[in-house]
Amino acid sequence: MQVEMIPGVKSRPVYTPVTVNPRSQRQIFIAQDQIPAALQSLYDGCEQGEKSLLTVVTTGAAAAGGALSIDDLAQRVASLPQSSSFYLAGSEAFMWDIAKLLTDAGFISDQIAMLAPLSKERRLFCTHCYTLMDHVTHSPHVCSGCGRALLVRDHFSKIHRAYVGVQINAEDPADLPAAAEELS
Amino acid sequence: MSEGLIEVRVASVADVAPKIREFRFTPVAEALPPFSPGAHVVVEMPGAGKTYRNAYSLMSDPFNPENYGIAVRLQDESRGGSVFMHTQVKEGDVLRITPPANLFAPHWAAKKHILLAGGVGITPFMSYLPEMQRRGADYELHYLFRSEQTGAYRDELKKALGERFFSYDSDAGEKCDVRALLAQGAPGTHIYICGPESLIHAVKAEAEAMGVPAGFIHYEEFAAPKPGKPFTVKVASSGQEVAVSADDSMLEALEAAGVEVTNMCRGGVCGQCVTRVLEGTPEHRDDFLSAAEKSRNDCVMPCVSRAVTDSLTLDL
Known part of the structure; x- marks a missing residue:
């Protein structure tokens, strides 16, 4: 996977420019809901191997115009050869969900490339009640499960495909910062 | 290196192939620690004038190690270790070994495991197999050997593994088609190789040509340090100068001179002995x-x- 880790916060993924692996027999490009220009141009420039450009629907709308559901995608990847490469585009949470689907199917992280996430939104994992929350943009964030104000850490958990949230100022939870900070 | 060593008694010595001798070790004091499939120990061999230390894979069932088994191939270009094991070590002897360490564990997330053994490279898989069977893992063992020299345990393996066992005796002209083996790989099939460098290189090259990512290929090669031209090592902290002869490794020469260097695999794989120049x-x-x-x-x-x-000055 072309994801490196930042020194200091070792667990936060860094998304480096993606190039096509010319040795792969199958080249699979996967976008969330709509195909962003960066993925389209990567697909257009791919000249080696048999290529496919797939869209996966995550908005709850019915899959239309050849778009796939997550289950469709799982079925589709099951028949791919070992010599396949995957190029993912969408939100960070979407790309890691797809990476999980692929590794569950037996592929390894070396075969999975992620483009830069399309937004700064994070998926947050509450370490107190284990609730997962999507679309988190500010810290602290009030947990939708237990109501605690969570400090959104830069620590990314690959298992949960989410950033870790811990109760802010645990000694005195009533003592909150004056303003929430926008996440980068 | 001498701290933490385990004293073991040689309980049995047996020839298991024309050039391979098996040794079974039992504990002198406490029970031997369990280990993980693919683990090895370094055996200390007090030769005349020189102490040899070689790494050998453990062949016992990892979770029930009543004894530790190793198999030693008499190397054609032995630096002394395998000759020592073959000619000097007798039943009842006491040897010292390191606790087990593992640089070649199975990738348990794999959906299928293809084990590729070359000659005495069968040894790490002898500890894989009991655990693979316990877990109901999907696996195949492909065993490449020369029956005039190696091929230990092939009859018992054939009997125990049935259709999962494939053997290739190159002295009988039997060849393994590595390309075909790789081509059957569905996603989730991991390949493990233990054998000579040539076998490892052949599989890696074939995988690369086929576009199979390197992360599916796992291998272990305990290449003994090869000889080279003599040189001098300078120990920066003490100013000590240590001569490294053509046949000794730098690590061995330093150890013989009383300079301790942290190490584990002694084969250029684990990274423990990395030293600043x-x-x-x-x-x-x-x-x-x-x-x-x-x-x-x-x-x-x-x-x-x-x-x-x-000469080479090391930050030691």
Whole structure:
């Protein structure tokens, strides 16, 4: 996977420019809901191997115009050869969900490339009640499960495909910062 | 290195192939620790004038190690270790070994495991198989050997593994089609190789040509340090100068001179013995440092690497 880790916060993924692996027999490009220009141009420039450009629907709308559901995608990847490469585009949470689907199917992280996430939104994992929350943009964030104000850490958990949230100022939870900070 | 060693008694010695001898070790004091499939120990061999230390894979059932089994192939270009084991070690002897360490564990997330053994490279898989059977894992063992020299345990393996066992006796003209083996790989099939460098290279090259990512290929090669031209190692902290003869490794020469260097696999794989180079140019022979690290020439793996220059000053 072309994801490196930042020194200091070792667990936060860094998304480096993606190039096509010319040795792969199958080249699979996967976008969330709509195909962003960066993925389209990567697909257009791919000249080696048999290529496919797939869209996966995550908005709850019915899959239309050849778009796939997550289950469709799982079925589709099951028949791919070992010599396949995957190029993912969408939100960070979407790309890691797809990476999980692929590794569950037996592929390894070396075969999975992620483009830069399309937004700064994070998926947050509450370490107190284990609730997962999507679309988190500010810290602290009030947990939708237990109501605690969570400090959104830069620590990314690959298992949960989410950033870790811990109760802010645990000694005195009533003592909150004056303003929430926008996440980068 | 002497701290933490385990004393073991040689309980049995048996020839299991024309050039392979099996040794079973039982504990002298406490029970032997359990280990994980693919683990090895380093056996200390007090030869006349020189102490040999070689790494050998453990062949016992990892979770029930009543004894530790190793198999030693008499090397054609032995540096003394395998000759010592074959000619000097007798039933009842007491030897010292390191606790088990593992650089070749199975990738349990794999959906299928293809084990590729070359000659005495069957040994790590002898500890894989009981655990693979316990877990109901999907696996195949492909065993390449020369029946005039190696091929230990093939009859019992054939009996125990049935259709999962494939053997190729090159002395009988039988060849393994590596390409066909790789081509059947569905996603989730991982390949494990233990054998000579040529076998490992052949599989890696074939995988690369087929576009199979390197992460599916796992291998272990305990290449003994190869000889080279003599040179001198300077120990920066003490100013001590240690001569490394053509046949000794830098690590062995340092140990013989009483200089302790942390180490584990002694085969250029694990990275434990990495040492900073202050002066001189190393001749890198390891499989641990990246190409970029090697080109900087500011560190060296004394277990297998040597020197281009007449002397090498180490930050020891």
